[in-house]
Amino acid sequence: METVEDLIRDFSAKLGSIAGEFGVRADQIISSSRPAPGIAPSDGPPDLVARARGIIASRKARRxxxxxxxxxxxxxxxxxxxxxxxxxxxxxxxKQLVSCSDAPATTSQRWIDHLHKSGLIDRVTDTIDRRRIDISLSERGHAAMVNYLKDVTIG
Known part of the structure; x- marks a missing residue:
């Protein structure tokens, strides 16, 4: 008979596996994205998207x-x-955004709501499929990310 500790250990291992799968899916979505040319002004780092990818890679390396x-x-x-x-x-x-978050869908949904209320993202309901909601960075969110990525030093 399994003890509570065994069940918790098994459950933790399964959650870790699920988190790993979400990470793989997020990597696939992110790596399939086209590079963003000309995003950085001449006084900033030459490639903020590459810097963002580096931050994501270093965060995933912790695992x-x-x-x-x-x-x-x-x-x-x-x-x-x-x-x-x-x-x-x-x-x-x-659905794509939730897969990038390495969190349960309900937690991700709460964060999406919070990010929207904070003015960092925009939500738009698809006109063809009303069940589908598209998420993007708002102008404010994009500016915040650009400024952060200019300030942060990697390596």
């Missing part, structure tokens, strides 16, 4: 050494993903 449940920042992960696709595709549907 090799630490339990993945130690570092949950779904809002940040969603903002980074939306920044990377800003110049190309510009939007993600809610």
């Amino acid at each position: 090799k050494y630490f339990p993945s449940d130690l570092f949950h920042e779904p809002a940040w992960e969603m903002l980074m993903a939306l920044f990377i696709i800003y110049e190309g595709e510009h939007t993600m549907n809610v």
Whole structure:
């Protein structure tokens, strides 16, 4: 008979596996995005999208050494993903964005609501399929990400 500790350990392992799968899916979405040319002004870093990708990669590298449940920042992960696709595709549907967050759908939905109320993202209902909602960085959110990525030093 399994003890409560065994059940918790098993449950944690399964959650870790699910989080890993979300990470893989997020990587696929992000890596399939087109690069964003000309996003940085001449006085800033030459490629802010590359910098954002580097931040995401370094965050994912932590999973090799630490339990993945130690570092949950779904809002940040969603903002980074939306920044990377800003110049190309510009939007993600809610399902794609949730897969980037490494968090349960309900948690991600709450963060999407919070980011929208904060004015960092825009939500637009698809005119053809009213069930589909497209999410993009707002102008305010994009400006905040650009300024952050100019300020942050990697490496």
